[in-house]
Amino acid sequence: MTMQQLMGMMQGLQEAMAASKAEQERMQADLTASQARNDELHRANEELRRGWRDVDEPETATPPREFSTPFS
DSSP, X not given: OOHHHHHXXXXXXXXXXXXXXXXXXXXXXXXXXXHHHHXXXXXXXXXXXXXXXXXXXXXXXXXXXXXXXXTO
């Protein structure tokens, strides 16, 4: 293998490494954005669960009075 071939191979490897690094940085940015969106959705989900929990719990108001009816 000649020196020129080795230099060409090294240049190709350097370009591949640069492309790989750029792809890795893009993927890291995507991951960070996904994690932020996941956190946002988690907070919204918790708010909804608290809302449903409040609806599902019986009110602590006084119980209804019993009335005598003509049908009893």
